[in-house]
Amino acid sequence: MSAPVEAGKPRLRHLRADFTASLVVFLVAVPLCVGVSVASGAPAELGLITGIVGGIVTGLLPGSSLQVSGPAAGLTVLVYEAVRTYGLDMLGVLVLAAGALQLAMGALRLGRWFRAVSVAVVQGMLAGIGLVLIAGQLYALADISAPSGGLAKIGGLPQLAVDAFGSAASVAALAIGAGTIAVLVLWPRLPSVSRVLPAPLAAVALATAATVVLDPPVARIQVQGLLDSVQPPGADGFARLAEVGVLGTVLAFALIASAETLFSAAAVDRMHDGPRTDYDKELVAQGAGNAVCGVLGALPMTAVIVRSSANVRAGARTKASRVLHGVWLLLFAAAFPAVLGIIPVAALAGVLVHAGWKLIPVKELPPLWREHRGEAVVLAVTAVAIVVTDMFQGVLIGLLAAVVKSAWETSHVHLEVSGPLHDGTGPLRVRVLGNATFLRLPKLLDELEALPRDRAIELDLSGLRHLDHACRTALAGWAEQHNEEGAVPVRLPA
Incomplete structure (x- = not known):
């Protein structure tokens, strides 16, 4: 009778580790889900819905065992432009179509081909997203509306400084946002505390507490309620899939989300000794999750390295941790929606400015320039192209630059x-x-x-x-x- 007991001990230890890890990931996910949604021009609840689907739906499917999916800062700029161009009611159609495309790519076993994409292009894509994200969120730090387009955001920064420091409300919002960024930077240097409370949650919690106590005239998150935020796609939206611009957005959603997911999977696999990712199955899992998000009218999802690395570092052993984190998000969104209404927008902007900065490979650039100058040029071209044009065109320009660079190097x-x-x-x-x-x-x-x-x-x-x-x-x-x-x-x- 001892064998079953002994066999059950590892499973019990795994369950304990997964339970603890799921709570850590949940605490990291809450401010990021809400912040990404607000920055995307969507209700805060939609980000939580995407996080819930990423945990419960995608988390249950085979592919990668420990990486966590949800709304990502890397898609914020693209989603914002899509919402601004086509309207929030069109978001579900775009995400559902992108999910269907991912399902098809996974079924055709195209997942492994994403590993053939130049790393410099992916890093350049993330750097370009980071630059546009930072530029846009600097306006949100001051509770000022941002202009559209990456160049317009960057070009308007001098006027932003003039407007912000000329308004008491904007100065108060800036103080909250700057304090949030300071906590995010300093919190990991307190290992005894940061192991218990993740930096994003601590930063937003402290900023919210300061807002409640001091009651400055700053913008708070607008709360609609979980069910009220759900916007299933309508028949009129599907009819617009024949438009070239809509198809380009769907393709951009699918390709960029897939590339970010599979590169994240490769990074997460290096962090643990468990089963390796099956790229084709992971692509199917992401497609299924995005299809469900589309039906609910929520944000697109991708695997996210911040939550995934937190999951691994917290000791997760199986996919149960990511599924449980989705359950905790659902319980939080259902039971405590009013909590969102007291969070200052500037605090979430601070979280995303910090996230945008982390997307820029600042430390990797000098050695890359010294050792692989052509790769550094491709990275820079991709990033600048995204800032100047848009996400989709920028990535295409980056891929073209990578092809030209490879052709030049091989044509001796x-x-x-x-x-x-x-x-x-x-x-x-x-x-x-x-x-x-x-x-x-x-x-x-x-x-x-x-x-x-x-x-x-x-x-x-x-x-x-x-x-x-x-x-x-x-x-x-x-x-x-x-x-x-x-x-x-x-x-x-x-």
């Missing part, structure tokens, strides 16, 4: 000349080695044209691994011109 070509160049009259044997592409064509032609014009040249292309059409045409033109000058005919391979 050089000449090996047999025989004396200047002392002699016999033919020169010139061997072309490497990958001859249009990117290296100027260099190749410069080297060929530097060869003596009064010597016969035997051109050997057998050392080329690749010869594209542009180079073949240019070589044929050079050979024809050289042959007219009386040299031995240059023959190109078929």
Whole structure:
């Protein structure tokens, strides 16, 4: 009779660890879910609904065992633009369609292909999101409406400073937001306290307490109630899926959420010794979660590294921890909705400014520039493109930059000349080695044209691994011109 008891002990230890971890993740998730939702231009409750679905629905499905899903700062800018452009009632359609696309990609086993995306593009995407997020939330720190567009937000910062310090209400909001950021930065340096209470919750709780006690004239979160915030998509919304802009937004939701999820999964897998992530199953799980979020009219979800790393560090052993965190979010949203109404908007803006800063790989940039300068350029191009244009176009520009960079690095070509160049009259044997592409064509032609014009040249292309059409045409033109000058005919391979 002892064997079943012994076998049950590990399961009991796992349950205890998962229960404790779920509470930690819940405490981290509450301010982030609410903050992301408010910054996205949606009711605060929608962020909690996405967190609940991410825990209970996605958490139960196979894929990754320990990473946690919910509304993410990385999608805030995209969701805000979608809500501003198409309206909040269209959000459910966009998220549902994105979830269906993720389900299809998972079923077609495309999840593993996301690992082929350049890390520099992903880091640049997150950095661009971080920059736009910070710029937008600086306005929220002062309880001032932000202009639309990344460039407009950044360009309006000087006027923001003038307006903010000219208003007592804005100064009070700034003080609350700055205090929130200070707590977020300093709290992890108090290990004995931070292990018990996560920094985001502590920062928002202290800011809320100060607001309640001092009662400054600052904006608070508008509360609608959990059920009142649910907005299922209507038939008119589905009819708009034929629009090019809507389809582009759906594609951006699906691809960016999937990329962030799978890169988060790779990072979380390095943090623990448990089962590794099945990327295709995880993509299906995310698609199912986003489909449910779409039906409820909530925000899109993705796996989030902050909550996932908190889950691992808290000692989670199985997926039960992330499911339980969804249960706690549901109980909180159902039982204590009025608590949200006393939270100052500036405090949540402070949380998101801090989150946006963490999206920018500040520490990684100097060594990346020293060791892989091309990757650093791709990262910077992606980030700047997102700020200047929008999320979708910026990522496409980043991917194009990564492709050009890879093509440039792999298209090395050089000449090996047999025989004396200047002392002699016999033919020169010139061997072309490497990958001859249009990117290296100027260099190749410069080297060929530097060869003596009064010597016969035997051109050997057998050392080329690749010869594209542009180079073949240019070589044929050079050979024809050289042959007219009386040299031995240059023959190109078929």
